[in-house]
Amino acid sequence: MFDEIVNRKGTSCAKYDALETYFGYSDLQPLWVADMDFKTPDIINDAIIKRAQHGIYGYAKPTAKTYNLVKEWMKKRHSWEIDTSWISFCNGVVPAYSAAIEAFTEEGDEIIVQTPVYFPLFNSIKNNNRKVVRNSLKEDNGYYTMDIEDLKNKITSKSKILVLCSPHNPVGRVWSKEELEELGKICIQNNLLIISDEIHADLVFKKFTPMASLSKEISNITLTLNSPGKTFNIAGLNCSYAICENKDIKEKFDKEITKRELGSVNVFGFTALEAAYEFGEKWLEDLKKYLKSNITFTKDFLIKSNSKVQFLEPEATYLLWLNFKMTGLSHKEIKNKLLEEAKIALNDGRSFGVEGDSYFRLNCALPKIELERSLSKIVTVF
Template sequence: MKKDFFNNKINRINTNSVKWDRMENLFGKKDLLPFWVADMDFAAPEEVVKEIAKRVDHGVFGYTTPTESTNESVRSWVQKRHEWNIEADWITYSPGIVFAISMAIQAYTQKGDSILIQPPVYTPFFEMVKVNERKLIESPLYLKGDRYSIDFSSFEKQLASGVKMFILCSPHNPIGRVWKRGELEKIAELCKKYDVLILSDEIHSDLVYKPSVHIPISSLNEDAENRTITCIAPSKTFNVPGLQASAIIIPNNELREKYQQQQHKQGFFTLNTFGTIGLEAAYTHGEIWLNELLAYLQENIDFTRSFIKKNLPSLKVINPEGTYLLWIDCRALNMSDEDLHNLLLTKGGIAVESGVKYGAAEGKGFIRLNIGCPREQLKEGLKKLKAALS
């Protein structure tokens, strides 16, 4: 395993990094150690860096466009990693997945239409529905032991109330579930019954730990394929979110045309030169790097879980099946979210995400900890967590 590569601490201060350089602004305090935004502290795979450097050396940065080989890199990646057979012309490119979510909301729904989400969930799911003046409908996930599940009776009740679109987070940020085939089949069956479009955000789909397996909901059957818009990207997988390049896979011709028209209406035509190169290089050459990353992240998860069990037994780590984000139940501390957040900042010196960002009720008493960093940095952060809460 390339342990040295992932153990290597790279100074990111003064690189315009949101994670490191925006902390003082966002958290109101200097010298914090960051465990918040979903951005890892690892360098990208060598081949990605090499291909970008080659392009930099060329020196001419005119308009560029994804090519057949870019499409092929996406097609063969999802086939190899997720046994999903797609066609090259199902793929559209987008600078980001939050942008794509907003485009899909605008393309397929009208102001006032109902859109369903499952809190606790990634904050922009709430935001994009609200800023587009659609009606936010929620079917919260429920926690039993250390595992979240879908309450299918609430899910069906909400779909039956006239929902137009369901935004699925698969795997689910922040609770780390990798949905099982049976769960996805039930979702697809109910969306068919109530004729609801599925917008499936699969940005974390490559970050899954054995024995869990990611199944693209679109790959289940013909009906699911025809009602699903799937969003994937190399950004979380290979830690290249700054390259701003994502692939939106829409098998249904009519839905794809509507989506493309919406991007066109916003004046979007093509990706950034380096985004295109990075996406293709990552999907073409990044597999070995990813397998090594997954082994490293699994060790970080195991380390964190045993540290917390030993040193902070009142906290409960929700077992992650995917993602590098740990959802930690701190309710036994009996503290308000504000007090907990402030304590971690002032006494601990660490920046984590407050659970309430992912659902006011569902995230109450939780924090989200990003363990995508060198082990020494993680150890330092956990010591700080212990010092704050002991």
């Protein structure tokens, strides 16, 4: 099922139909936007079709079943016991993140991000007139760890929030329990709210630990953001949720969600979430096997081709953090060769922070034959 090639052009698809807008070329193989070139599972499509046959698409709201399915999913997949009263639904993880910044900080306050990191996290901070503080990750032969000493040195009286990307996008780390506990301890000591973006939590190849599941103390300072969007390739349905045990934090967050009118999820978003979390586990396990196979295939392909392009296999996600430093080319030269010669659209590493110089992010969630075709173009040029 994952080998099926689906033509997404002309479907208002950002990944394909916005190529010329973003890159200046329309004839590129798009391996950039973080959605998958696989059909959404039938169990979700069937549920949406059944709901559509009702014929009326009025305002929607979550039911007790919706809340309970999120609760059960967290317990089954991540051994995290939550209460349905901790859940708030919203129409996107990034909008929720932006709302949290507004709710818990003032203009000029500092928000700490662990770079290189998903670039909308920068934009939301800047657009809310807050200050970005970079706590760069440490890199050793492609493996990234948190720089705890640097974090301690960066915290000031103006620091209010630490943003955790877990699993991390783009470097693919699944943070260990010990790493998260140490981070949580520092945040407790310095009265920092943790906003934990866990949208890739289901797409992991090792044990994942939700930040707020570590202890009552850490849960009390953590706002978790999540969605079935990445897991089941339904990001366009804009159905997300926040989880927060602390009643005061949740109440303040909910007020901001209401203020910004972000709580209205469309009827198909709720329909898709319920179908995914009730019936989607088998499909998810098959997906993870295919993704792992594509990751291994990419690694072997680059090695056999004696390519100077390198990457370390990620512990999560279908996003590969490609290192082009061995080519000896400047970042601009690499980018131009990718676009003009290889005809491949990748995410520019610099958009994830200054640490992304000579790096580009590749999305390998596509049929293997298409992946091989794209890799062949890359190794031919580099």
